[in-house]
Amino acid sequence: MSTGEVLMVSVEEHYESLLSDVYTWLMGGFDEAKRSNLEFFQNRNITPSSSGIAFDLGAGSGFQSIPLAELGFNVTAIDLSQKLLDELRSNSNNKSLVTINDDILNFRDHLSTNCELIVCMTDTITHLKSKNDALTIFQNSFSSLEDGGTLILTFRDLSTELKDTDRFIPVRSDENIIFTCFLEYECETVKIHDIVYIKKNDKWELNKSSYRKIRLSVEWVEKQLSNIGFKIEESSNRNGFQTIVAVKQS
Ligand SMILES: C[S@@+](CC[C@H](N)C(=O)[O-])C[C@H]1O[C@@H](n2cnc3c(N)ncnc32)[C@H](O)[C@@H]1O
Missing domain, CATH: 2.20.25 (N-terminal domain of TfIIb)
Known part of the structure; x- marks a missing residue:
């Protein structure tokens, strides 16, 4: 590599070579992350009320998938990192949980009927290559949800530059x-x-x-979701992470 050149790898390679080995530790450990995500869903009354089908886009080691399965959802967890999906599987004895190693842009290929809940949390959406890809996830989520179904995003707004x-x-x-x-x-x-x-x-x-x-700004994400037809039920910030809860209106 020539001097000064930065070797840029794909997200998948980055997780494979570095991040997946320390990801769960980095986030404070599985038990704490599971506890705080369970609390997150309970505080918002996220429980199965129709089909009970939930998709976790960019599921990682299962911080959302496992609490959702425990709350009674039939969860499909999708991620590019097989290492993290293996960790998710070993963290869970729950039979109503399916893991799929694929790009979240293909999530509809794994959907046989519309679902009740789609979550894409802890910055997974910002791992995509472009705003267009993020928009595709929002549009495909809308068309894959039942009427009244919910999309939950959490991400860091990187639009403001640190110096x-x-x-x-x-x-x-x-x-x-x-x-x-x-x-x-x-x-x-x-x-x-x-x-x-x-x-x-x-x-x-x-x-x-x-x-x-x-770099997705909160304003941009809210605008795209509203244009698609979602009703934004929550848009709040905690510790730098934006939570957006969007509902497909019937
Ligand atoms: C920051 S982690 C979040 C994981 C989990 N949602 C959590 O809260 O811990 C981002 C995850 O998204 C996955 N990921 C990133 N881009 C992806 C893509 N295009 N398709 C599938 N998974 C992807 C990564 O492998 C990683 O597990």
Whole structure:
């Protein structure tokens, strides 16, 4: 690689080579993430009321899929990372949960009837390659939901640019792992450089990899959802994460 050139890999390769091994740890561990997501759904009265079919787009290790299955949904969990889907499977004994290794842009291929709930949470939507792909997910969600069905998105609004050293984010560290993120802003995207030191045999080893996220503003997402025909029931921000709950009006 020539000097100064940044090796940019696909999202799938990034998770394979770096992120999937530490993802659950990075998010505070499975039990805590499961607990907070269960609380998230319970606070919003998200329980099966018609078909009970739910799709989890970008399910990862199951922080949403497993609480939803426990709440009684028949969950289809889709993700590009087989490692994270294997982790999801080992976190769950629930038989009403199906895992599928595929791009979320193909989620309708796995749908035999309209569903009651679609979730795409913790920034999965910003992992797509373009705003057009995000729009495709919104449109396909609308056409795949039952009347009265719900789409839940949670994502970081990366439209406002951080400057200088504020672009270094200390994500998590303990005595064995130090995970830092560096953000490089582009017009439509942000290059995310993940820098991980892992202690092995008393020596720190560096693993680094970069991928892109798209910059979606809350206003843009709300406007697209409304244009498609969704009613926005909630749009709120907590700890930098935007939650949008959109309902397909009958
Ligand atoms: C930040 S994680 C969120 C995982 C999970 N929803 C959570 O809250 O922990 C993003 C996930 O989306 C997956 N992903 C990203 N782009 C994808 C795509 N186009 N199709 C399928 N999965 C994708 C990644 O493999 C990763 O598991």
